[in-house]
Amino acid sequence: MRAYHGTSTAIVAADEFRLLPPAQTGKLQEAGRKKRLDCVFATPDEGLARIYAGRAARRFGGHPVVLVVSLPERDTELDPGSRDGATVLVAPGAWIVERRAR
Numbered sequence: 001m002r003a004y005h006g007t008s009t010a011i012v013a014a015d016e017f018r019l020l021p022p023a024q025t026g027k028l029q030e031a032g033r034k035k036r037l038d039c040v041f042a043t044p045d046e047g048l049a050r051i052y053a054g055r056a057a058r059r060f061g062g063h064p065v066v067l068v069v070s071l072p073e074r075d076t077e078l079d080p081g082s083r084d085g086a087t088v089l090v091a092p093g094a095w096i097v098e099r100r101a102r
Helices: 047-061
Strands: 002-008 040-042 064-071 087-092 094-099
Touching: 002 040, 002 094, 047 064, 047 087
Parallel strands: none
Antiparallel strands: 002 064, 040 087, 064 094
């Protein structure tokens, strides 16, 4: 399943090919998040991913980047905490397919 993940170049190195959850990397965009630390978040909405990329760059530095990711279909689910009509997907990890500047 293909989706988008907004992040910063300070979080994901240019040579990384796999997106891992905060429980493994220690990098968490949302300071107050305590749940689902074993998952990566993505969305089919590239515009929403761009918003998250801007937030990540403000929090961690670097430049905003939107990653096109491939999620494992068998292990991907809709995040029940999604708000405001946003579609947010969670998975144990993802493969980075492409990088797009914000």
